[in-house]
Amino acid sequence: MNSQSNITVTALVLLSVLGCGGSSTPASSDAGSSAVITIQNFTFSPQNLTVPAGTNITVKNMDGVSHTVTSSTTPTSFTPGSVAGVSFDTGPFMGTANFTIPTGAPSGTVIPYYCKVHLSGMLNRPTITIQ
Numbered sequence: 001m002n003s004q005s006n007i008t009v010t011a012l013v014l015l016s017v018l019g020c021g022g023s024s025t026p027a028s029s030d031a032g033s034s035a036v037i038t039i040q041n042f043t044f045s046p047q048n049l050t051v052p053a054g055t056n057i058t059v060k061n062m063d064g065v066s067h068t069v070t071s072s073t074t075p076t077s078f079t080p081g082s083v084a085g086v087s088f089d090t091g092p093f094m095g096t097a098n099f100t101i102p103t104g105a106p107s108g109t110v111i112p113y114y115c116k117v118h119l120s121g122m123l124n125r126p127t128i129t130i131q
């Protein structure tokens, strides 16, 4: 093979590689989004969870006592409340519970939540942020 045909082969290989590079990831959709909050040793994790509106959230309680995930207006009011119309409350549960963030939840909304059983006895003051 002379140098001229080497250049031609190189060009063809480059073209075919570039030509196959057209695949793209589909645009993400909020439909079917899911996320997990874990409660362990009286601590909610993650400290802040950022999710799209419409997300189904599973809460895993690893402790041997009942907890709740209950929205409030401020991190330390320890009373049920909402932010921008968004509220949730699992009620006391052991094991696993689920709730869904409303599809209309405004982007940027930050919702504090707490445990109705233990109030300030929980070790952190977590939030959910709407993406």
Ligand SMILES: [Cu+2]
Pocket (backbone or CB within 6 Å): 066, 067, 068, 115, 116, 117, 118, 119, 122
């Ligand atoms: Cu609790």
